[in-house]
Amino acid sequence: MVRGSRLWSWLFVALVLFYLYAPILVIVVFSFTTSPRLSLPIEGLTLDWYGRAFADPLIPMALKNSAILATISAVGGGIAGAAFAFGLVMLRNGRLRASLLSISMLPAIVPLLVIGIALAVFFSTIALPQGLIGAAIGHVLVSLPFVILTMNARLESFDFSILEAARDLGATRFQAFRDITLPLIRPSVVGAALLAAALSLDEFVVTWFNIGSQQTVPTLVWGLMRRGIDPSINAIATLLLALLVCLVVASNLLNRRKS
Amino acid sequence: MPLLPAGLFYALFFGVPMLSLLVISLWRAQGFNLIPDFTFANYQKIIVSDLYRGVLLRTVSVGLIAAAIVVPVAFTLAYIMRFVFERRGQLILQLVMLSLFSGYLVRIYAWRTILGKQGLLNSALQWLGLIEEPLEFLIYSQVSVVITLVGLLLPLAVLPLYSAMLNVPRDHLEAARDLGASPFHLLRTVLIPMVMPGVRTAFAFAFLLAAGDYVTPTLVGGTQSVMIGNIIADQFRGTGTNWPLGAAMAFIVVGVTLLLYLAITQLIRWVTKW
Numbered sequence: 001m002v003r004g005s006r007l008w009s010w011l012f013v014a015l016v017l018f019y020l021y022a023p024i025l026v027i028v029v030f031s032f033t034t035s036p037r038l039s040l041p042i043e044g045l046t047l048d049w050y051g052r053a054f055a056d057p058l059i060p061m062a063l064k065n066s067a068i069l070a071t072i073s074a075v076g077g078g079i080a081g082a083a084f085a086f087g088l089v090m091l092r093n094g095r096l097r098a099s100l101l102s103i104s105m106l107p108a109i110v111p112l113l114v115i116g117i118a119l120a121v122f123f124s125t126i127a128l129p130q131g132l133i134g135a136a137i138g139h140v141l142v143s144l145p146f147v148i149l150t151m152n153a154r155l156e157s158f159d160f161s162i163l164e165a166a167r168d169l170g171a172t173r174f175q176a177f178r179d180i181t182l183p184l185i186r187p188s189v190v191g192a193a194l195l196a197a198a199l200s201l202d203e204f205v206v207t208w209f210n211i212g213s214q215q216t217v218p219t220l221v222w223g224l225m226r227r228g229i230d231p232s233i234n235a236i237a238t239l240l241l242a243l244l245v246c247l248v249v250a251s252n253l254l255n256r257r258k259s
Numbered sequence: 260m261p262l263l264p265a266g267l268f269y270a271l272f273f274g275v276p277m278l279s280l281l282v283i284s285l286w287r288a289q290g291f292n293l294i295p296d297f298t299f300a301n302y303q304k305i306i307v308s309d310l311y312r313g314v315l316l317r318t319v320s321v322g323l324i325a326a327a328i329v330v331p332v333a334f335t336l337a338y339i340m341r342f343v344f345e346r347r348g349q350l351i352l353q354l355v356m357l358s359l360f361s362g363y364l365v366r367i368y369a370w371r372t373i374l375g376k377q378g379l380l381n382s383a384l385q386w387l388g389l390i391e392e393p394l395e396f397l398i399y400s401q402v403s404v405v406i407t408l409v410g411l412l413l414p415l416a417v418l419p420l421y422s423a424m425l426n427v428p429r430d431h432l433e434a435a436r437d438l439g440a441s442p443f444h445l446l447r448t449v450l451i452p453m454v455m456p457g458v459r460t461a462f463a464f465a466f467l468l469a470a471g472d473y474v475t476p477t478l479v480g481g482t483q484s485v486m487i488g489n490i491i492a493d494q495f496r497g498t499g500t501n502w503p504l505g506a507a508m509a510f511i512v513v514g515v516t517l518l519l520y521l522a523i524t525q526l527i528r529w530v531t532k533w
Contacts, residue, residue: 006343009339012335012339013336013339013351016355017355020358020410020413020414022369022373023365023369024358024361024362026373026379027365027368079264080264083261083264083265084261084262084264084266086261087261087262103269104265104269107269107273109464110277110471110513111470111472111509111512112473113471113488113491113509114280114491114513117495117505118276118277118279118280119272121276121279121280121495121506122275125279137272140268141268141273144268144269148265202362204363204364205474209496218364221368225364225368233368237362237365237368240362240365241361241362241365244362245357248357249357
């Protein structure tokens, strides 16, 4: 069953990858073509759309806000999520550990729309005006499950006996953490933080309900999309894509090095 | 101790907002004012209305169709990565996961340009002479919504299935095969029961996120494929807002999808274990 089906397996994998990457390919290719209409055959190549994209007066604000939110998600979500995952693997009660892990996954299962409106309603009842603070809280919330999940997978292979050895040799709890645990898990924490930054850069729904009149790169792209077909969307999207790919590849490499 | 920061954050910014949304779903709206109350009138209004019921039904069926495509494809892909390609499977997994982080809005928008009336697919088919007129059902329809959702959710479903299969020793499958199990029998009695938690998580991701997605029906769906997310969003943004009604809709969607999810996973367990 396995040997005879190698060719079919390749074919299946190739088809699925094509399905997943066709939309991305389309965006990248059409960010360089002269014809503003997205159709074949391609007439010529240009970099004009990139120039047009940067001429958009909202772009500096969107870039700045996206960078702020990504940094907050990386630092806040990365540290809190890593600490939570660390606390989970240290729990002795297996049932409690499993249920806490499931609960921490809830924001990934509840529709983003529901999270977005729940936060918007909550912020309005505590009279917090819409803006970056609310959006930042939303970003940390939606990135936490993914940070916890990846950190949890990494930490399950963490050897806790070396910590006990350090304690036996007279290290304080803090020393053991600073000199042994932290250097060992740092690459994974940085990897998880980069993942949180990537999720934040790409977040749209929760942002849209909470950011008010401010813009991020995704809300800007949304505004352009609603207005109709504008090829500078392809240019902005390609740049965003390049940034996301860098973050995710870096995150993977950091996580890999540890194991 | 290390559990505290994230735990508090969850309680304050997930637990409390969800609870306050639940409370508001029991209130009344009068114009722009919210009137505290304890009434199920909003829920009743949604369930009684033909319009809302229809939209809810469509939302659930789109979610189920997307999940019915995503889970088997993800299962096959995970099986191939784990048992056919083994080591190289990791690389394929990385590629699949990378597509997940390549712009959520952008991928939905890209499907619109692929499936549009004068989009890539139609112009390619016309150029090849396979069709004379553009295929109109490809865009602003449930077809385009499902095609787009499958692409968005497939990577999320592959991950839990692949990690579940990593725990299945190859010998188990070979032993069953040597004892004369047919491929179908093997699948039903050995592999599926062993990866059941992964199947459940994959199904949860695919179904719940497809039913709850709001951007896809807005960008590639037409007037005939409005999903409940569009109507909920309208209650919170734009004119004619009604927070209590929108909150009630949100909980009906979450409730209905969760119940269906539990019912279906129970059914799968039943079928695979007699």
